[in-house]
Amino acid sequence: MSIAKWIWLTPLLLSAYALAYVSWIPPHVMLVQAYPMNATHFAAYINNTTVYIVQAGLSFHGFPSEVQAVMQYLYSQCRYVAVDVLNATQISEAEQLWTADVYCTADGSMWLWLRWLPLRFTAYSGYVEYVNATNATVITPVGTFVNYIPAGWYLDPATKAVFRVPEANLTLLAHIASLSAQLKALKAELDKSRANASQAASLIAKLEAQLTALEAQRRALEDALRQRESEAAALQANLRAAQAENERLRAQLAQLKAENDHLKTQLASMNQTVTSLNDQLSSLKAQLSVQLSSGEEGIDPLMYILPTALAGVAAAFFIYRKKKAEE
Numbered sequence: 001m002s003i004a005k006w007i008w009l010t011p012l013l014l015s016a017y018a019l020a021y022v023s024w025i026p027p028h029v030m031l032v033q034a035y036p037m038n039a040t041h042f043a044a045y046i047n048n049t050t051v052y053i054v055q056a057g058l059s060f061h062g063f064p065s066e067v068q069a070v071m072q073y074l075y076s077q078c079r080y081v082a083v084d085v086l087n088a089t090q091i092s093e094a095e096q097l098w099t100a101d102v103y104c105t106a107d108g109s110m111w112l113w114l115r116w117l118p119l120r121f122t123a124y125s126g127y128v129e130y131v132n133a134t135n136a137t138v139i140t141p142v143g144t145f146v147n148y149i150p151a152g153w154y155l156d157p158a159t160k161a162v163f164r165v166p167e168a169n170l171t172l173l174a175h176i177a178s179l180s181a182q183l184k185a186l187k188a189e190l191d192k193s194r195a196n197a198s199q200a201a202s203l204i205a206k207l208e209a210q211l212t213a214l215e216a217q218r219r220a221l222e223d224a225l226r227q228r229e230s231e232a233a234a235l236q237a238n239l240r241a242a243q244a245e246n247e248r249l250r251a252q253l254a255q256l257k258a259e260n261d262h263l264k265t266q267l268a269s270m271n272q273t274v275t276s277l278n279d280q281l282s283s284l285k286a287q288l289s290v291q292l293s294s295g296e297e298g299i300d301p302l303m304y305i306l307p308t309a310l311a312g313v314a315a316a317f318f319i320y321r322k323k324k325a326e327e
Contacts, residue, residue, distance in 0.1 A: 020137040020139045021136065021138045021139070021154040021155065021156055021157075022139050022140075022154060022155045023110050023112065023113065023140035023141065023152060023153070023154060023155075024110070024111050024153045024154050024155035024162055025082050025103045025111045025153055026101075026153050026162075026164070029082040029083060029084045029101075029103060030082065030083055030084075031080065031082050032044045032046065032051075032083055033045075033081070034051075034053055034078075034081040034083075035078070035081075036074040036075060036078055037052070038067075038071075039060035039062065039070045039071065039124075040055060041053065041054050042054075042078075044081075048094070049094055049095065049096055050094060050095045051095075051097075051098055052096070052097045052098070053081075053083055053097075053098045053100055053102060054097065054098070054102075055100070055101065055102045055114040055115060055117075055126075056086050056087075056100065056101060057115060058115055058118075058124060058125070058126040059125045059126065060123055060125070062123025062124075063123075066121070069121075070117075070121055070124075073120075073121075076106060077104045077105070077106050077112050078104035078105075078106075078112075079104075079105065079106050079107070080104070080105050080106075080108065081102065081103070081104055082102075082103045082104075082111070083100040083101070083102055083103070084100055084103075085098050085099075085100045086100055086101065087099040087100075101114075101115065110139065110140065110155075111153075112140070112142065113152050115127075115128065116128060116141075116142050116150055116152070117142070119150065120143075128150055128151075129150065129151040129166075130148055130149065130150055130151065131149055131150075131151050131166040132147070132148060133147060133149050133165065133170050134147055134170075135147070135174065136149060136170050136174070138150075138154055140152075149165060151164075151165050151166055152165060153165075156173055158176075158181065159173070159180055161173065266319070
């Protein structure tokens with residue numbers, strides 16, 4: 001394992017070493033539905049018998065104000081009660097007195113041995129044994145103790161082992177807890193490595209899928225670009241052809257306009273000719289009338305002039321209509 005990984009594991013191992021033991025109950029105790037009667041006695045109803053339970057080796061010598069404080073504490077701590085019976089005395093047919101080690105808990109997270117009550121209230125009297133326990137820390141309802149701890153039953157949260165002090169080998173328990181912490185840390189590191197490997201594989205697959213998608217998009221864009229360039233080239237060719245056709249039509253239009261102007265000029269000239277011929281015709285008619293009135297005979301000029309004039313007018317009109325039709 002690399003140095004970096006050991007550095008990461010160090011705080012976890014230290015926290016495992018510093019893990020405290022929790023005050024607990026002996027494995028053989030009996031749970032009972034009991035409630036505090038006074039500062040030293042509990043009452044329970046078991047098998048049609050009223051049982052009074054007293055903690056062995058404990059007595060109370062307090063004022064009424066202290067009794068009230070003690071009872072409030074017992075009510076709060078003794079939601080659940082367990083007893084290790086040391087002696088049972090028959091008081092009457094329906095009553096018994098048990099001398100026992102009594103344990104209480106408020107929520108099951110730790111247990112209070114009533115023999116430890118003198119450590120919290122000076123009104124209690126009783127012998128509490130202390131034991132040297134180097135590097136050991138215990139947590140109890142009456143306080144937290146380090147190195148020098150009260151004798152009793154405890155739970156090791158790391159190994160879930162229940163043991164009794166002073167009989168238990170705390171050094172062995174600490175070593176077991178240390179090994180358990182190391183195994184837990186190594187397992188966590190292994191799980192983390194597996195998770196990282198799985199995440200890496202998933203990331204690679206995701207990147208490959210993205211790369212494939214991007215490559216497909218690139219090819220599609222290249223095809224679209226080529227198609228667009230082809231369409232642009234075709235449009236440019238069409239534009240150039242249209243421009244050439246436009247220039248051709250412009251030239252043809254200019255030519256037609258010139259021819260039209262020329263025809264208009266010719267038509268105007270022919271109109272003048274027709275007018276002149278009409279004037280001559282009128283003059284000849286007038287002369288003819290004069291001659292007829294004077295009785296003069298001769299060849300009638302109208303026989304030659306009139307057909308010629310009419311032929312010229314018809315030819316001019318025919319040419320004009322043909323040009324207009326071609327425009």
